[in-house]
Amino acid sequence: MTDRRLIEAGFPCHQVGGETRRERDSGLAPPTHRLHVWWARRPLTPSRAAIAASLLPEDTDAGDFIKALGIEKKVVELPGGQWVMIGKLAERLEKQGGMEALKVDAVVTRAFDKEQLRRAKKRGIIATLKAYSPELANHPVVVRWEQESQPLGQIHEGEYLSIKRVMGDPAHTNERIEFKKRPDVRSALGKELSWDPEDLYGYGRAYQNDHSTVPSGLTVLDPTAGGGSIPFEALRLGHNVIANELNPVASVILFATLDYPAKYGKELHSDISHFGRKLVEKVHAYIQDYHPFGITLCQSEKQRLDEHLAENADFIAQFNKEEIADYLYCRQVTCPSCKAKTPLLNTCWLSKQAKDPWGVKIETSGSGASARYRFETYQAKNGLGPRGENLEHGTVKRGIGQCVHCQQAIPGDEIKMQARGESQYGQWQDELYAVVAIRHQPKLDRQGNVQRFASGPRRGEIKTEKISFFRPPNQHDQDALAAASDTLQANWARFDDQGLIPTEKFPQGNDMRPVTYGVDQWYKLFNDRQLLGHLTAMETLKQLKPQILRELGDERGRAVITYLQFAIDK
Known part of the structure; x- marks a missing residue:
């Protein structure tokens, strides 16, 4: 052949x-x-x-x-090497007689100066590596890196620089990435080494x-x-x-x-957007009462807002409201030792973001079966709680729980029995233990004055910044959950008659943990409010289908319905 x-x-x-x-x-x-x-x-x-x-x-x-394949870089050939066009520089390229070119102006000149400084920094890092050991000095990655870090010849404002497309080298880039992880490299440079991934590849992802x-x-x-x-x-x-x-x-x-x-083609986008908005509006109108929106800030966040606007108190009322971003749930079981209700948390961390870490603690009161507990959220400091609590510790580990009241262990088998409703102590429950929320507050200038947009379509509007926070659930949240459960039960038969509720048995397979913990039917993967939201969206799309097919025709209508179904499924 x-x-x-x-x-x-x-x-x-x-x-x-x-x-x-x-x-x-x-x-x-x-x-x-x-x-x-x-x-x-x-x-x-x-x-x-x-x-x-x-x-x-x-x-x-x-x-x-x-x-x-798309593995290519756009470069300018200059004395000293290739200047790779990435980011905003790549967006400034012009077509000239079938060729690509870059006109040198003040923006390009500033970018060029930054490139020269970057190369100078890299040469300093390379010198440190070479001085550390002969092995690093002669390493192929260092040799090539040094060649590609030489100072470039000068450019002049007003001239056009010809663009050349050259092959990218992801294999070598991966070698550099791995080279950076070497212990001797880390030892030689400490925290000095910093490589921008786009600098390494020099082009966007090939598929794009x-x-x-x-x-x-x-x-x-x-x-x-x-x-x-x-x-x-x-x-x-x-x-x-x-x-x-x-x-x-x-x-x-x-x-x-x-x-x-x-x-x-792209024309389908407007149809999807049009009917997608209709779907969202109808669903939102039905379920908005089960998701508290725009309520006033909790005490701690109101205090932070008051402090931020101490010199601008007239704006406090306008920004004294929250938006819900997410809900965090845990399981509540009954302790077989003291008979009290206790939560299962595998960690007390809510967020480990370096600039804004949050945790949750459990405060208890009373004793015996009548003992109670409540959750409090807080901003962590140095990885610890306000009293030095270890946030890594929770109330369940490797399937074994610990009661927050009597501190006795709750066996894993007992937890599983409560999950399935087979225990003499009853069935475990979903419990909302933290709410993820956001608020907005005005940006302030150095004099403490509220900033506004000086030009453009938003001229005169207040510039704001988004603040994320965590708070414990309040009565509004609990009332909304209870109302959602009541509504779901009242409409269960209607949803079920339409075949919308996934009541099928969980199938036998390799991982039966859901069944072990009581999820023997698919719908049990959701709590009542989640299930109500899903069923409402499905029913609403079903009601919209005749209108979509009537206005768009069978083929185009089926296409739009498919994408809307995918949106619900996600």
Whole structure:
């Protein structure tokens, strides 16, 4: 056989693999991957590479192939090396006679000066490494890094700099990342070493970069398409696609990823937005009473606001309100020793953010079966509570609880029995123990005056900053939860008659922990208010379907309904 393809000979695995690692580890998965959960998502870069390399001849230039994948940098060639165009510089490029160029102005000059300073800093770090040991001095990463950190030749305002597209080198970038972790490097530099990931790669993620697409006339068949990465990249390469999948969830994902965008394009976005707003408005009108909104601040946050606006008291009333961001729940069980109710928390941390750490503590009162407890939230200091409490300690560890009243252990088997409702002490309960909220307050200038926008569409409006905080649940929260439970029970039959409640038994499988802890039916994964919200959204979309199909037609309407269903599912 003489007609060999690139994938059979000379395929650049190291570079494709390097970019694949970046795509999977970035925390910025491609939008197709965030459309709907699918457990066998294939990264886009190697999918594209596999398709292209299966069709290109074996003598294809590897560098051109890698650039065609989106692994390429835009650079200016100057005496001393290449100046890589990243961030806002890349957005300033202009087309001149089919070529790309960068006009040097004050902004570009400032960026160039920063690049020269950055290179000077890197040369200082490199000198430290070289002086530390001969091994580091001769290490290939250091040698190449030094070559790429030389001072650049000068540029002049008003001139145009020609842009050249060169192959990126993710394999080497990963080597640098690993090099930074070496113990001798850390020992040599301490905290001095700081590399910006974008400085290292020099280009955006390959799947995001511009790809020229020319219809090829070829057809790519994927008989087990799954989440659709391979057929998606085949379409982007200009090929016709036939994708097949037996799993019904994956089939719907394929329609939403491949078929609907190809048929309707960006115009579908306005339809989704229009009916999405209708859906949200209807759902919000029904469930807003079960989610307290705009209530006044708790005492501690009101005090912080008062202190912030001490010289601007007229603004306090305007900003004395909170917005709920999230609710945190734990389980409440009955202690078999003292018969009192006690919470199960595996940690007392609420947030470990370095600039704003928060914790929760449990205050108890009374004794015996009538003992009570309450939660208090606070801002942690130096990783400790207000009385030096260790926030890592909770009231349950490795499945064994500890009563907050009598301090006796609660066996794991007893907790499981209470979870399933099989214990003589009753069934455990969901308990709201902290509310995550935000508030806004005016920004102040150095003189303590409230800042306002001086120009633009928001001219005259107050500039604000967002403050996140945690507070214990109050009566408004408890009343809302109780009202949601009452409403759910009152409407249970209606929801169930429509087949909306997932009452199916939890299936046998490898991980039966949900069943062990009482979740033997799917709907039990949610508390009453969560379930009410989900069911209301599902019912509302069901009610909207006839209108969507009537206004958009069957095919386009089904597309919009599919995306709205995905939104609810997420």
